[in-house]
Amino acid sequence: MTARRIAARARLEATRARGPLGWLLAGWPLALGAVAAALGYRSGGVAWPLAIGLGGATLVVLGGPWALFWRADAAALARLPIGGRVHLRVGLMHAARRAALFIVGTAIAAAPALVASDGPDFDPALRALALCSAALVCAALAGPSSALLGGALLAQPQASRTKLDILEPGGPPPTQLLPLIPSIAASILLAATLAAIPWVTRGKVPLWVPYTWAPFVALTMLAAVLTVAARAAAPGWYRRAWLAIIALDRARPIWIERTSAGPLEAAWGRLLMMTTTHAGTLTLYRKDITNLRRRYPAAYAASGAGMIALIAVGIWVRGEAHVQSVLLLAGGLAVYQVVMAWRALRPPVEHLRLLHMLPLPRSAAMRAKASYLFLRLAMCVGLAGVPALLRGPEPALVGVGLGALIVGGLLAGITLISRARP
C-alpha cells in the first residue's frame, strides 16, 4: 500500500468525521494569520508573519511524534503489513499539510505589508515569507524524521530498561524521551531562522551575499540529514519504535490515575452547586475534570505556560506592541480553552449516548461544562491578563479586549455545548 493511498483514506475519514466546525479548528493557522493581518494592518511590519511562521515551524517539528506515532490511524496501520518507509512518508505528508497551512497563514499575515511595500529590490514582507516558508518546509521534513530517530532511541533496550525505573508511581510520563530529538531539531531550526532575521528586516544587507545564505544552508542541511537518517532507519526501526511507544503509553495510567480536580476546581464546583439544585451537575463536573486532566495533561501544562507568557508579556513588552501582543496571546489562550470545551464533549471525555441513558437533564451537563469553561477562561485570560491591565499604557483597551475574549469564548463554548448531539 502506498503512502498516498493511506493519506487519501485518512483525509476521507477526517472529512466524514468532522462537522462544519471541524474545518474551522483544522484551519486555525489561517484564522491566526487573518487576526495578525488585522492587528498589523496599520504598522505594516513583518513581526506578525515572522512570529506565525516561526511558531508554526516549531509546532510542526514538535508535532513529529504525532504525525508519525500518535496519529489517529497509526494503531490501525501498524496492524497491516506496511513498511517503515511508507509510515515515514505518511508522517511526512501529514507534517507537510500542516506546514502548508502555516505558510498560507504567514502569507495572510504578511499580506498588508506586501501590499504596502515599495518595490521588489527590497521587500521585507516578501523576504519574511520566503524565510518562513523555507523554515516550514524544513520543519515538515525534520519533524517526522526526528520523531522516528527519537522513537528508535526509545526502542533501544537500554532506554526501555532505564525507563522502567521511572515508571514507579508518581514518576514522569514515560514517553517523554520521544520529543527529545524533535525539540533539539526545533531549537536548531529556530536558531538558524532567527539568525537570518537581519536579512529580512535590515534593508542594507544585500540579497546575494554568501553569509546571508548561511542560515538557509544550515536549515536545509539539518532537514536533509535528518530525513536521510530517518529513511535509512525506518525499515528497521519504525515498528520497534511504535511498539516501544505503545508499551510505554500503556504504562502511563500508573501516574495518570491519580489525577483529578485540583483545589480551585473543587471550590468552583461547590460554588457551582449553589446555582443549581440538581446533584447530577456536580457529578458531571467532577467526571469531566478527571477525564480531561487524565486524557489531556499536556493541555494543562500548555495553558500554564501560556498564562506565564501572558503575564510576562503584560509586564515587559512596552510601547505600541503591548496591546497587540497581549490581545493576540490572550486570544490564543481563549481559543485553546474553547477547544478544550469541545474536547469535553467528545470521547473519551464524554459519551453523549451514555449521558442520554442516564437520568441527567441536558441543563446539568450544559451547566457543568460551561462553568468549567468559564473557570478556565477566567484563569487563563482574566487572571493572567491582570498584569497587562495594571502595567500597560492602555488599561481600558486591554480590559475591554480581555473581557470580550472571555465573553466571546464563553458564548462560543456554550454554542458548541448546546449543539452537541449523540
Add this chain to the structure above:
Amino acid sequence: MIAVSDLTVRYGKRLAVDRLSLSVAPGEIVGLLGPNGAGKSTTMMAIAGVCAIDGGKISVDGVDITTQPERALRRLGVADQPPTLYEFLTVSEHLAFVAEARGKPDPARADGLLARLGLGDAAKRLCRELSFGMRQRVSLAAALVGDVAALLIDESLNGLDPHAARAGREVIEAAAAEGAAVIMSTHLLGIAERVCSRLIIMEAGRIKREVVADELAELRKQGAGALEELYLGLVGASAT
C-alpha cells in the same frame, strides 16, 4: 415493568423496527433473539430513549420515556453494545458516576457487584486497560447500580469466560428476583434457554415468534439443541 406498543424506528429509508409491541413484567427476563440486523439493539436503544422513534409508545416503570425521559431513566439500567465506558475513569469511578447520576450513590452495592462479577481486582484500573470480556462485565455492573426497576442487556454475556458467564447470569437473575423487568438480547441459545422466562425471536424488525414460558419449559425438557432446532427452522440466515 417495560411496555412497548407499535414501536417503529427508521434509519433513513431502512425500517429497523416495524410496529413492535412487547411488555415485560417485574421479575421477568425476556430473551430477545434474532439474526444480526434484526433490530434487537435498535429496539433496546429506543426503549432507553437514545434513538429517535418514528412511532409507538414506550414506558419504563410506568413512565413514558419520550415525554419524561429523566424520570424513566432513573429506574432503567442499560448495558449497551459495544459498552460505552469512560476510558479514563477507573472501573469503580465509572460505576460511582453512573450510580450518582441515577441518584443512588451506593459504593457498597457497586463493590459487591464487582466482586460477584469477578472484577474485584480490576476496580482500580482504568476502563481503557480492560479486556473485551472485562468491559462487558463492567457495562453489566453499570447497568445494575442504582435502584433499577428495568434492565436492557444487549449481548453482554458474549465473550465471557465460563466463570464470568455464570456470574453474569446470576447477577441478572438476582436483579429479576428483586423485581426488575429484564430484556436481554443474546445469540447464546443455551443461556437464553436457561435464564429467560420467555423468548421473543425477531427478524427484520418484527416479532417472528414468541416462545412463552410453558413452551420454553417444554423445550428445556426436550434437552440440549431443541431451541437451536426451533430457531434455525424459524429464521433464515442473517439479514441486513
